[in-house]
Amino acid sequence: MAILEDDRLVELLVDRPEAKRILGNIYYGRVEAVLPGMQAAFVDIGLEKSAFLHASDLIEPDDAEFESDDNGNGNGNGNGRSSGRRPRRQAPAIQEHLSKGQSILVQVTKEPISTKGSRVSAQISLPGRFLVYLPSASKVGVSRKIESRETRTALRKIVRKVLPEGSGGVICRTAAKDLSEDLIRRELKSLISLWKQIQKKTAASSPPTLVQEEASLTRGIIRDVFSDKVDNLYVDSRDVVREIKKYLKQIDPELLKRVHLYRDPTESLFDHQGVEAEIEHLFNTRVDLPTGGYVIIEQTEALVSIDVNTGSYTGRRDPEKTILKTNMEAAREIARQLRLRDVGGIIVIDFIDMEQQSHREQLFQEVKARVAADRARTRVYRVTDLGLIQMTRQRVRPSLVDSMTTICPACEGMGRVFKPEVVARHLDRSLRRVANDEAERQLLVRLHPQVALYLLEGEPEFMKQVKSRAKVQIEIRDDPTIAIDEFRLVSQPAGRDVTDKYAAA
Numbered sequence: 001m002a003i004l005e006d007d008r009l010v011e012l013l014v015d016r017p018e019a020k021r022i023l024g025n026i027y028y029g030r031v032e033a034v035l036p037g038m039q040a041a042f043v044d045i046g047l048e049k050s051a052f053l054h055a056s057d058l059i060e061p062d063d064a065e066f067e068s069d070d071n072g073n074g075n076g077n078g079n080g081r082s083s084g085r086r087p088r089r090q091a092p093a094i095q096e097h098l099s100k101g102q103s104i105l106v107q108v109t110k111e112p113i114s115t116k117g118s119r120v121s122a123q124i125s126l127p128g129r130f131l132v133y134l135p136s137a138s139k140v141g142v143s144r145k146i147e148s149r150e151t152r153t154a155l156r157k158i159v160r161k162v163l164p165e166g167s168g169g170v171i172c173r174t175a176a177k178d179l180s181e182d183l184i185r186r187e188l189k190s191l192i193s194l195w196k197q198i199q200k201k202t203a204a205s206s207p208p209t210l211v212q213e214e215a216s217l218t219r220g221i222i223r224d225v226f227s228d229k230v231d232n233l234y235v236d237s238r239d240v241v242r243e244i245k246k247y248l249k250q251i252d253p254e255l256l257k258r259v260h261l262y263r264d265p266t267e268s269l270f271d272h273q274g275v276e277a278e279i280e281h282l283f284n285t286r287v288d289l290p291t292g293g294y295v296i297i298e299q300t301e302a303l304v305s306i307d308v309n310t311g312s313y314t315g316r317r318d319p320e321k322t323i324l325k326t327n328m329e330a331a332r333e334i335a336r337q338l339r340l341r342d343v344g345g346i347i348v349i350d351f352i353d354m355e356q357q358s359h360r361e362q363l364f365q366e367v368k369a370r371v372a373a374d375r376a377r378t379r380v381y382r383v384t385d386l387g388l389i390q391m392t393r394q395r396v397r398p399s400l401v402d403s404m405t406t407i408c409p410a411c412e413g414m415g416r417v418f419k420p421e422v423v424a425r426h427l428d429r430s431l432r433r434v435a436n437d438e439a440e441r442q443l444l445v446r447l448h449p450q451v452a453l454y455l456l457e458g459e460p461e462f463m464k465q466v467k468s469r470a471k472v473q474i475e476i477r478d479d480p481t482i483a484i485d486e487f488r489l490v491s492q493p494a495g496r497d498v499t500d501k502y503a504a505a
Contacts, residue, residue: 001221002275005373009278010339014403015217022047022108023396024214026124026198030207031102036095042117043106046208049117053106055091057121058098060137060169103207105198111397114301124198126191129223129251130176130184131159133191137169145174158184167192175227219247224375226255236262236269282340283401285415289333293326297337299401303346306334310352323352324359328366335370344376344395353387364389410483418485420454423447424462427487431466431474433502434489442473442492451487452478 003011015021027045034041042050098104110119126133140159142152155172162185163170170188194212201211215223222244226233235241241261248255262269270276288294292312298305308330310322334349349367354360360383367389371378377394384390397403407413418426427445434440447455455462455476467474475492482488489499 001217002270002273003225004273004275007274008336009275010336010373011342012275012279012282012340012400013217013221014400021111021214021217021397022118023111024108024127024220025210026105026107026212027051027120028202028205028207028209028211029104029106029120031098031100031104034095034098034100036093039091039094041094041098043104043120044208045106045108045118045120046210047112047118049112051106051108051118051120052116053098053104053120053122055094055097057109057123058092058094060123060134060139105202105211109396113395113398114402124195125171126194127173127223128187128191130173130179131187131191132171132173133168133188133195134170135168135195139169141169141171143172143174143176146172146177148177151177155179159188162188164192168195218243222247223251227252228255230258233259234262234269234273235259283405287333287337289326289329291325291329293329295330295334295337297334297341299341299343299399303348304338304343306347306349308349308351320354320356320359323354324362327351327354327359327363331363331366332370335367335374338371338378338393339374339376341400342376342397343399343401344393347391347393349389349391351383351387351389354383367391410485417483420451420484421458423451423485423487424455424459428462428466430487430489430499430502432469434472435469437502438471440472440491440498442475443498444475444477444490444492446477446479446482446488446490448482448484448486449478449480450484452476 001013001015002009003013027043029043029045029051032042032044032050039055041053043053045051104122105124106120106122107124108118109121112118123134123136126135140156140163142155146152146155155176158179158181159170159172162181176184198212202209205211214220218240226248233244235244238261241259244259245256248259262272264272268276270279285298286294286296289311292310294309294311296307296309298307308327310326330349330351338347351363354363364380364382368380371380371391371393374393376396378391380389380391382389408415411417427447431443431445434443463474463476473492479488487499488497489502490496491498
């Protein structure tokens with residue numbers, strides 16, 4: 001699924017049967033271990049790895065978290081939970097609340113990433129189109145994206161009026177700002193009914209069990225994103241169109257006319273909309289800016305580092321204005337790239353140094369304004385003296401680079417390989433070891449064609465020197481199946497690979 005804004009791709013969402021999404025799922029689990037030193041517990045929820053539960057996720061969110069946004073987990077799952085980096089709330093001693101073997105109802109707030117299992121919360125939240133219902137909470141919150149004080153007050157008043165006493169808490173989502181009391185009452189009733197069904201199923205189950213599955217990617221996006229602010233929704237599947245229309249008839253029939261079935265048999269929907277071309281360049285390290293500057297995006301396990309450069313853009317007269325323009329362009333593109341690549345965690349952006357404090361402030365405000373459109377929770381910090389902007393972006397699932405790519409078998413994730421001249425030195429040292437071993441009489445050296453060509457043309461004396469000191473017959477053969485920075489030593493005539501035998505200790 002692709003989301004376009006102003007005809008540019010800003011989000012790409014992928015859902016495959018073999019990699020099922022579990023974000024937002026509710027499980028009846030069993031506590032496997034309680035670790036007081038970490039203020040955490042591990043809960044068996046029936047998956048390959050136990051889920052991580054922190055003590056802070058046993059208690060009701062504080063006011064800042066409760067109203068920070070209405071789409072906590074982003075990308076089709078508005079369950080109102082946070083997993084961004086922030087100072088931990090004062091949490092209770094976990095050993096006083098949980099013990100090994102105890103059964104507990106939890107909800108997934110972060111999918112497994114890399115070697116880590118999922119993260120869960122005991123504070124269940126049930127997202128609707130306009131409200132998020134939190135059965136264990138006691139507050140009524142309103143999305144901070146609704147800025148009008150009068151609207152916020154009015155929404156709280158309506159919710160408190162229709163919410164049965166002692167039945168939980170509610171967050172009003174951005175889409176609720178123009179709602180009538182009747183619509184709020186209807187959705188709240190539906191969410192409370194769903195919670196009763198979950199309780200009933202839990203009571204009849206034994207852990208670990210899945211008791212409530214979050215909506216599919218399609219339904220989740222329709223619920224969270226599709227509104228009167230979206231011009232059109234194009235779908236190339238009749239079955240999916242039927243599913244969407246059936247759902248819209250229940251929640252918002254006015255949007256039905258914006259749903260279109262794409263029927264062109266000669267061109268795919270993504271090709272027609274220009275999405276496929278953007279996907280081809282999705283993971284490029286370098287991203288060019290319209291006026292000639294560019295940004296370099298490097299994603300590592302620890303953080304994402306982004307460097308901004310003026311490139312070919314030199315401006316006309318004022319260098320400060322040139323730098324400011326490049327930085328502002330970069331801020332807009334970086335905000336788009338973060339959403340598009342779905343990267344999370346700590347992000348450090350090295351903008352071009354600016355002398356004027358007013359320009360730094362202008363850049364900071366631009367970054368804040370641009371990331372405000374992001375459905376994932378973000379926090380932006382002011383420009384440092386070194387010209388850096390630090391920010392965090394909520395990470396609830398593997399980024400697209402993790403879910404759509406695999407580590408290169410040649411470079412093993414480095415992104416770089418040894419030059420032919422370096423490979424030649426490695427080969428030289430291995431052949432010296434062969435020369436000291438009287439067991440070998442004839443050896444075949446298999447190399448990548450580029451390295452073999454380098455030895456013939458770049459270092460024509462190399463093989464002469466190797467053969468002159470060796471007591472072994474050596475034959476060089478190019479092999480395109482060999483990685484560019486590897487070589488294989490094959491003992492002849494047996495054809496036995498002896499590379500590891502003569503590799504460095």
